[in-house]
Amino acid sequence: MANSRALPRVLDLDQVRTQTLTNGLRIRVMPERSAPTLSYYTFFQVGSRNERLGTTGISHLFEHMMFNGAAKYGPKEFDRVLEARGGHSNAYTSNDVTAYYEDFAPEALETVLDLESDRMRSLRLTSESLEQEREVVKEERRLRTENSIFGLMEEQLEALVFLAHPYRWPVIGWMDDIERITRDDCEAFFRTYYAPNNAAVYVVGDVDPDETMGLVARYYGDIAPGPRPASVAQGEPPQRGERRAAVRYPAQAPALLVGWRGPAGRSADSAALDVLQACLAVGESSRLRRRLVQEEEVAVSISIGWGWRIDPGIFLAFAELAPGTAPERAERLLWDEIDKVATRGVSAGEVKRAQALLRSSVLHELATHHGVAHALGQAEALIGDWREAGRALEHYASVGVADLKRVAREYLDPARRCVVVLEPEVRR
């Protein structure tokens, strides 16, 4: 086991300056001068977990609306102005957050502040742009869900793992709900969730921190705060037995998707599950790749998805099976491998290998201004503290063999699993 005190610091958190404006906006600035670029992230504390049935998908649809014009910069201007200054932008919506970014050269900072504060202050929501974005989002849903095998299966899995929690519905929303969302829904959504007291700004790169702090405060200071968002229902009942679903689709080969409800991101067990994920399915020498892909040849690929969330999220395993393979056979092998970890644990060498792989992946993530800005924002939005962005390696280093056995037994219990099987349908 590595000694956490001996680890080199991957992120110099002492460099981060912070401030909260009187309207509630949180600002974090980190000067880092290795490259002449800046990354600017805005995190809004809203995602599909804040939605209700009937208007699922509004967080994501709203993300699209944010690019359609505000009081100063009208329709089609946001990206034009930014691109003309050599910058580019994009955004994403998850179950928990909506994040926007711009990457650009330092001299364009004021342009970005003007663009971003303009849309937070005075977004224009027109019926025309709503109708157009609705069609775009429907195409996105057709792309990622309805014509994607993983998308079809994931939607079923989420509805199995969660009975009551809003993680039950897809981030993009149900098709019928996308159709129903009105301009008034968007107006109310904007007032509550896009107010400065529900947002945080991260600036990382080649800047003077004091001057930047002053600029951000000047551009955003006059925006009025909004109402406090409603709390999110947490009444997920315990699972007392396996849950299953089948997806029939004219596919060439079967597939298997399994999920378990894990801990919340802020739990110490989340880092242990990252290490377990690496032992099970990162790299050719991971347990599941060796057994299911190389030795038994039931799967073409196998991967594990474990993303930290505000509330307990899904630890999932996805296997693309070889054509003609009986999914039950792949399932038995998967259960057997998980049972081995839960009863016998893994070797110290496997933990070391997993920690080495995780270390490289953290270093890769923090190698760019964009990666650092995102890591700070994500840590604050999901765990409540941006400092956590620099602590991942310490957490991984403190995970031991016994922890892995315990988390495998606790979270990957057969009575708590949910299974979705893709059954290829023969077309007549």
Add this chain to the structure above:
Amino acid sequence: MNAPIALPPIRRTALPNGLQVIVARRPGVPLAAVRLVLRGGSSLDPARRSGLAHLVALAARRGTRRHTGTEIDLAVESLGAELGTGVDEDATYAGLSAPVEALPRCLDILAEVATAPTFPVSEVKRLQRREVAALAHDLDEPSLVADRAMLSATYGDHPYGHAPEGRVRDLSDTRRADVAAFHARQYRPAAGILVVVGNVEAEEVLRMVRRRYGAWDGEGGAAPPLRAPAPPETLVVVVDKPDVTQSQVRIASPGFPRSSPDYVPGIVASAVLGGGFTSRLMEAIRVNRGLSYGVRSRFATSGAGGVFVVSTFTKVETTSEIVQVALDETARFCDGGPTAEELERTQSYLCGLFPLSLETHDQLAEKLADLALYELGDEEITLFRDRVRAVTPEACREAGRRYFPLERRVVVAVGPAKSIAPSLERFGPVKVVPARKMV
């Protein structure tokens, strides 16, 4: 945004056996990126052996004179690295990125995999089975099917006309002897380029490289240069997938090779038409009509030729509409060229984006390897912004007229043929192909 792009100190040399070595010293994260590139990729697949170069790249790591494949996996991953091997149409790649102190071990492993693989027959057969099975999954991804159909329709029987992953029948027929013979022919030091980027001392890296790669020899000479691809006849290919609710669309025309003087005006013209969020295609298709979530155009450039492609997707009902809008926008661009404002914005966008493509050690290693592969100079990087800024509206329009899909073009649509084929007839003779024929 207008500052010149500076490269870190780069040491280039060649070993007596012909291996080119490139070492770039750069501070930053304590990782080193290592990349071994061999000239020759899937365009060297022999007749009825498509997928062979790809299979060789995968099989080389499955056992060497000193280690089994499993031992290699464990050795690499215990360093905190993942070894990736693969091919494109022009080259074979093996690369990893590991903590800088593990560099000697990484160079050992790459040397073994490239120079001393044993191709155990059980492992070759297993990989063949896995790759054939993977093609079944590819067939369930409409966008992959569309890309395959586009390559084959645009390049025809040229060696660029098949996907590197090959076809089911060819992969199944391949024998271990084919794999070993391809390796013996193509994995030669004189065809190799080894790139190391990180906080490393060039002379020390060179010493390590000489010790490990100095004795590598390989018979045979370079493969003869590829002929330039012939332009395709205008054609509409409908790949029939009866159950999808969204069509994947590609519109392609002949482009240019990577070394062409039209490269920079071409990428500027393509960016105005279909790059970024403010391009003409994005505005016409997504912003004004809500026909798609995404549309983009690009020049794919290779050693012996290239292709210009517009890629998009839309619900089945609007398949022909999206093709029409894309072709109309393309024609409008070729007519009038870019406006001054559009050109300037696009130039700023491309110049601003460029440094972000050199940020990590892996990215720089890849760029340096590509320069060597296509025999281009550092000024491709250092003068990139000046060259982009120098493109005139006329040069942009000229690049569009010469290469964009006007008269000669291939339209590919993957979707339910019964619903979409009739409406696509106005774009050229329609050929309907069942999806399973694509692998």
